[in-house]
Amino acid sequence: MRIFLDGQPLPINVRVSKDILLTLKSVAKTLHWKIWYDTNKEAVYISSQNIIIGEGAERLPTIEEPESNRLTGKVFCLDPGHGGSDPGAIGPTNTFEKDNTLEIALLLKDKLEANGAIVIMTRDTDKDVAFPDASSAEELSARVDLANEAKADLFISIHNDAFTSIIASGTTTFHYGDNESLELAKCVQKSLVENLGTKDRGVRFASFYVIRYTNMPAILIEAAFISNPEEEVLLSCTDGRLKTAEAIFSGIVKYFKV
Numbered sequence: 001m002r003i004f005l006d007g008q009p010l011p012i013n014v015r016v017s018k019d020i021l022l023t024l025k026s027v028a029k030t031l032h033w034k035i036w037y038d039t040n041k042e043a044v045y046i047s048s049q050n051i052i053i054g055e056g057a058e059r060l061p062t063i064e065e066p067e068s069n070r071l072t073g074k075v076f077c078l079d080p081g082h083g084g085s086d087p088g089a090i091g092p093t094n095t096f097e098k099d100n101t102l103e104i105a106l107l108l109k110d111k112l113e114a115n116g117a118i119v120i121m122t123r124d125t126d127k128d129v130a131f132p133d134a135s136s137a138e139e140l141s142a143r144v145d146l147a148n149e150a151k152a153d154l155f156i157s158i159h160n161d162a163f164t165s166i167i168a169s170g171t172t173t174f175h176y177g178d179n180e181s182l183e184l185a186k187c188v189q190k191s192l193v194e195n196l197g198t199k200d201r202g203v204r205f206a207s208f209y210v211i212r213y214t215n216m217p218a219i220l221i222e223a224a225f226i227s228n229p230e231e232e233v234l235l236s237c238t239d240g241r242l243k244t245a246e247a248i249f250s251g252i253v254k255y256f257k258v
């Protein structure tokens with residue numbers, strides 16, 4: 001990404017990231033400077049004169065305003081369950097858990113970032129996290145390593161539940177016993193059940209690898225049952241995924257009391 005100040009290119013070239021853009025925007029705002037971002041050219045134009053300088057700059061949209069700064073400084077590690085060679089559970093109409101978890105996590109990422117957070121994804125495409133065709137043990141430890149290395153404040157693993165009977169339904173949030181994880185699990189579970197209208201299967205202790213070995217408060221969400229035809233629709237449609245992401249977000253906000 002090139003940065004132009006009053007029409008002059010700065011002698012730095014940094015990778016585009018929302019964090020950089022928001023930082024530049026907040027600096028510009030403080031100094032009463034104008035700022036534009038050209039997505040196609042990956043160029044940021046900053047003007048200290050309050051006038052537009054930069055080729056085609058008048059057409060440029062301004063950088064998106066964040067919804068709030070209430071999660072500023074917080075780092076989240078989101079873990080969309082399964083991926084790549086591992087589809088996870090498969091629904092009655094052949095929908096895959098790995099697709100549902102990824103889309104829900106990406107929607108949650110947008111929401112968290114719009115409120116100032118930094119988000120690290122264990123995967124942001126349909127792939128194995130460790131390497132192609134990794135074993136399940138290798139996958140789980142790669143996910144934990146990412147969260148621990150990033151020193152994330154919270155770790156959130158997103159899954160879909162499944163059972164042999166199509167009647168089983170509802171939402172469960174798992175934790176590994178420490179008070180913070182339990183509190184987070186309670187907030188997120190309550191919000192999910194209220195917003196999705198799913199059966200409350202409760203907050204439960206579990207010794208799942210990803211919540212056991214992460215160094216920060218960590219939960220694993222079984223949002224709903226992909227094996228239940230009605231809940232399969234909820235998990236695989238855009239509206240249901242958005243509702244799920246927003247419900248998790250509300251739970252996180254409650255947990256932080258912000």
Ligand SMILES: [Zn+2]
Binds near residue numbers: 160
């Ligand atoms: Zn799963």
